[in-house]
Amino acid sequence: MKSISSKQNAWYRRARAAIHQHDREIVIEGPKAVADAVRVGWRPIAVISDGSSAAEGEVPLDAIVFTRELFEMLAQTRNAQGIIGLFERPIHQAAAILASRGSLIVALDGVQDPGNVGTIVRLAAAFEAEGVLLLPGCADPFAPKAVRASAGAILNVPVAEVTPEEIMASQLPMFAADRAGIPIEPPQRAAILILGNEGVGVSPPLREASTVLAIPISSRVESLNVAAAAAILLARSYVLRIG
Amino acid sequence: MKSISSKQNAWYRRARAAIHQHDREIVIEGPKAVADAVRVGWRPIAVISDGSSAAEGEVPLDAIVFTRELFEMLAQTRNAQGIIGLFERPIHQAAAILASRGSLIVALDGVQDPGNVGTIVRLAAAFEAEGVLLLPGCADPFAPKAVRASAGAILNVPVAEVTPEEIMASQLPMFAADRAGIPIEPPQRAAILILGNEGVGVSPPLREASTVLAIPISSRVESLNVAAAAAILLARSYVLRIG
Numbered sequence: 001m002k003s004i005s006s007k008q009n010a011w012y013r014r015a016r017a018a019i020h021q022h023d024r025e026i027v028i029e030g031p032k033a034v035a036d037a038v039r040v041g042w043r044p045i046a047v048i049s050d051g052s053s054a055a056e057g058e059v060p061l062d063a064i065v066f067t068r069e070l071f072e073m074l075a076q077t078r079n080a081q082g083i084i085g086l087f088e089r090p091i092h093q094a095a096a097i098l099a100s101r102g103s104l105i106v107a108l109d110g111v112q113d114p115g116n117v118g119t120i121v122r123l124a125a126a127f128e129a130e131g132v133l134l135l136p137g138c139a140d141p142f143a144p145k146a147v148r149a150s151a152g153a154i155l156n157v158p159v160a161e162v163t164p165e166e167i168m169a170s171q172l173p174m175f176a177a178d179r180a181g182i183p184i185e186p187p188q189r190a191a192i193l194i195l196g197n198e199g200v201g202v203s204p205p206l207r208e209a210s211t212v213l214a215i216p217i218s219s220r221v222e223s224l225n226v227a228a229a230a231a232i233l234l235a236r237s238y239v240l241r242i243g
Numbered sequence: 244m245k246s247i248s249s250k251q252n253a254w255y256r257r258a259r260a261a262i263h264q265h266d267r268e269i270v271i272e273g274p275k276a277v278a279d280a281v282r283v284g285w286r287p288i289a290v291i292s293d294g295s296s297a298a299e300g301e302v303p304l305d306a307i308v309f310t311r312e313l314f315e316m317l318a319q320t321r322n323a324q325g326i327i328g329l330f331e332r333p334i335h336q337a338a339a340i341l342a343s344r345g346s347l348i349v350a351l352d353g354v355q356d357p358g359n360v361g362t363i364v365r366l367a368a369a370f371e372a373e374g375v376l377l378l379p380g381c382a383d384p385f386a387p388k389a390v391r392a393s394a395g396a397i398l399n400v401p402v403a404e405v406t407p408e409e410i411m412a413s414q415l416p417m418f419a420a421d422r423a424g425i426p427i428e429p430p431q432r433a434a435i436l437i438l439g440n441e442g443v444g445v446s447p448p449l450r451e452a453s454t455v456l457a458i459p460i461s462s463r464v465e466s467l468n469v470a471a472a473a474a475i476l477l478a479r480s481y482v483l484r485i486g
Contacts, residue, residue: 218371
């Protein structure tokens with residue numbers, strides 16, 4: 001089969017829209033990440049390859065082959081190793097996540113770095129949080145950098161935008177992580193854990209409505225990276241929950 | 244004073260060497276990071292600014308002023324916000340770190356991503372590890388991306404390269420983090436915690452000489468990011484140590 005070389009090709013345009021707008025479809029990069037998604041039951045809309053056979057072998061699907069030049073024009077391909085998968089964008093509602101009464105719900109407030117947002121989505125999967133809610137000012141969780149940091153977990157963890165008012169109306173106990181808080185254990189069930197922007201923390205109205213908890217740290221540093229704080233609190237909550 | 248505009252200028256060449264080779268001097272980017280380093284007692288060799296007065300105000304030192312064009316040619320300035328500080332590169336020896344018998348020593352094995360290495364240096368400061376040892380295959384901890392991720396902690400935490408043989412000769416108890424290990428608490432004192440490359444884990448000779456410990460995670464994910472694993476284990480060790 002002839003490799004596709006035209007920027008007018010419908011698959012090229014669709015992959016490009018998934019990378020740049022990602023409002024209906026998203027892109028997972030790299031043979032390992034695509035194979036992992038397929039293994040846990042996701043069905044790609046299409047797999048696109050640059051024709052380098054080594055990469056293709058890992059993906060159990062026929063790929064649409066682009067010329068190397070066209071593939072590279074999709075950008076974000078530095079981590080793709082010759083393979084990208086096009087998947088339907090998962091759509092979740094904040095109300096459904098807030099209605100869950102199982103484990104923790106993570107809410108991010110002004111977390112601007114897409115790598116941190118993606119890493120926290122991966123942590124939410126690792127420690128079985130109910131979902132990740134994004135308050136205003138967060139990076140787009142479906143942008144390629146965030147999807148990559150999530151290591152595919154973006155397909156498995158409910159993620160939705162939310163307003164402070166919706167969170168406060170949920171009646172769930174709220175916990176905000178902040179250096180000025182008290183060093184208590186994180187909640188284990190049916191609660192919202194709010195993590196803020198590294199510079200300014202959780203915004204005042206939410207903070208005031210929350211129990212403010214701190215991770216004990218040395219006076220040698222000012223703060224923890226927000227993804228590190230999430231890792232510590234979610235891991236501890238999980239260990240306490242599973243006993 | 245006239246702004247410096249020449250690539251032949253000695254300060255330009257020194258800053259460039261610090262960014263690219265960093266074998267004697269390193270660069271800390273951004274007014275906040277430079278001010279933080281000064282606050283905890285580090286004395287910059289020089290502070291270089293692009294002449295934008297807003298950024299300079301945060302740094303309590305006279306800056307050498309480059310034209311904006313020259314400043315931008317230093318690269319890595321996207322995060323510098325008009326200010327970089329030139330500092331002496333801290334030099335530590337693995338033997339001195341291994342001789343410490345206080346808290347934990349962190350050893351990284353093949354951790355290739357400079358952001359992860361820098362984040363782990365920051366965590367070592369936050370949770371008072373004795374130092375960070377770099378086994379073969381790790382990213383350069385003094386490269387700008389790692390320095391940035393360390394949030395200045397690279398100046399405060401002893402970091403040195405090490406061989407597997409030196410680690411094994413230290414007689415310190417060794418613990419390797421790996422999904423296939425046992426879910427025990429991390430060590431609290433006078434021990435080495437080894438964290439491996441995400442793909443291949445800790446290399447076999449070190450692993451075989453170690454107690455292999457696992458962080459309990461859901462079967463929904465394959466693994467944790469290495470910096471997330473470090474955060475969880477170091478935070479837990481610190482809480483157990485400080486009681």
